[in-house]
Amino acid sequence: MQSANMLLRRIVRCSVLPFAVQHGMKKDLFPLSRALSLSHCLKQVKSCEPSEKLDLDEWKKVMKSGLQEEVSETASEPKELSSLAAARETLEMWRLAGRAVPENVSEEQLKTFMECPSKSAKKKYLKYLHLKELHKKNDKRKMDEKRERRLEAQDQAPKPEETKNCPFVCLWSRTMDKAYNWRAAQSMVFGQPLVFDMSYEKEMSVREVTNTVKQIVMSESSNRRSVDPFHIHFCNFKDDSLYHREFIKNYRDAWDKLLITVTEQCYTEIFPKDKLIYLTADSPNVMKTFDHDKIYIVGSLVDKSIKTGVSLARAKRLGLETAALPLEKYLLWSTGAKNLTLDQMMHILLTLKDTADWKKALEFVPKRKYCGFVNKPVKELKKTLDLIKTLKLGKGREKVEKQFAKNYPKKYKLKQK
Incomplete structure (x- = not known):
């Protein structure tokens, strides 16, 4: 076979090619010579292949396009996968090295970690994630501990059926309720009246009225449990009002059984005006002592809704005496308004009625509003201020210096030096 092909090639070169060169037919005959050399092989292949012809150029184009798409897909996916895997490996290495690395990292966090411009930025981002994870763990731990404590308290606390069935508790509650009700009934006959002015509904919003009623409920309960309760009067009270x-809503069925006096009349129509004193923070008159023969009036207002001078103007219109608590006299007032809640006023008035001690009474003022109690009396402080003023002005200098030397000998010696 090979020897036949070689002979055919020699014949073509010796005879056909020179003739084609002379007549300019080399380009047309060259593929013919190639076809002649491969004719025998093609015959064998055609016997094995099917009868249909195959377009090689189109097949090559299709194969090349498919290969390019597969290569692009396989090249893009492994790059991302390889970069994420490399980032995870670096995180594991840093964790083993003892750096602050979170335990659970999502793919988005990994991508942001990879996008960090520098190594220090990556460290800061991982530290932030680590601290965030620690805070979540601490919050979860605290919630679990709180839940366990609550369950323990529920297990240890007596069940309501047991407390109801306990005869001692039932007897104690009944006897105490009877004692409190007996005191309140006695106060309605022999007790000192205390008036709540209920004419400020238009001055407040619905939420402020609900807060006012809650404070009055607390003050009524503390009054009922005191040793010598007041006879509470709700004056200017209208039915079906807010x-x-x-x-x-607060008392439900007990509202009709309360041992208090509720009336639509004004307090000036019930009591004589010379015995009424309106307690307001805007009053220029400072209350010095608690008078058991007077009848004190408290405006049913919430601290947040108080407009300066509303209760004072009402008392002046009615021609009543006004008074304010001596907060500045006994307390070193720091911040906040000098307005108190209704239940605090009730506690102060009850302690003044029982003990007549201002320090004990003013302990019910919130401690966030004052620094402490005044150690020296106010008279001595005023004397020292007057002495300082006279020394500055030069009036009666010798007399003032003698008084100052008697009162404060150590300071006077230091001043002379």
Whole structure:
């Protein structure tokens, strides 16, 4: 076979090619010579292949396009996968090295970690994630501990059926309720009246009225449990008002059984004016002592809703005496308004009625509003201020210096030096 092909090639070169060169037919005959050399092989291949012809150029184009797409897909996916895997490996290495690395890292966090411009930025980002994870763990631990404590308390606490069935508790509650009700009933006959002015409904919003009623409920309960309770009067109280509806919500069926006096009349129509004193923070008159023969009036207002001078103007219109608590006299006032809640006023008045001690009474003022109690009396402080003023002005210098030397000998010696 090979020898036949070689002979055919020699014949073509010797005879056909020179003839084609002379007549300019080399380009047309060259593929013919190639076809002649491969004719025998093609015959064998055609016997094995099917009868249909195959377009090689189109097949090559299709194969090349498919290969390019597969290569692009396989090249892009492994790059991302390889970069994420490399980032995870670096995180594991840093964790083993003892750096602050979070335990669970999502793919988005890994991508942001990879996008960090520098190594220090990557460290800061990992530290932030680590601290965030620690805070979440601490919060979860605290919630679990709180839940365990609550369950323990529920297990240790006696069940309501047991407390109801306990005869001692039932007897104690009944006897105490009877004692409190007996005191309140006695106060309605022999007790000192205390008036709540219920004419400020238009001055407040619905939420402020609900807060006012809650404070009055607390003050009524503390008054009922005191040793010598007041006879509480709700004056200027209108039926089916917002006050009335809120009281029914809080007391429910007990509202009709309360041992208090509720009336639509004004306090000036019930009591003589010379015995009435309106307690307001805007009053220029400072209350010095608690008078058991007077009848004190408290405005049913919430601290947040108080407009300066509202209760004072009402007392002046009615021609009543006003008074304010001596907060500046006994307390070193720091911040906040000098307005107190209704239950605090009730506690102060009850302690003044029982003990007549201002320090004990003013302990019910919130401690966030004052620094402490005044150690020296106010008279001595005023004397020292007057002495300082006279020394500055030069009036009666010798007399003032003698008084100052008697009162403060150590300071006077230091001043002379």
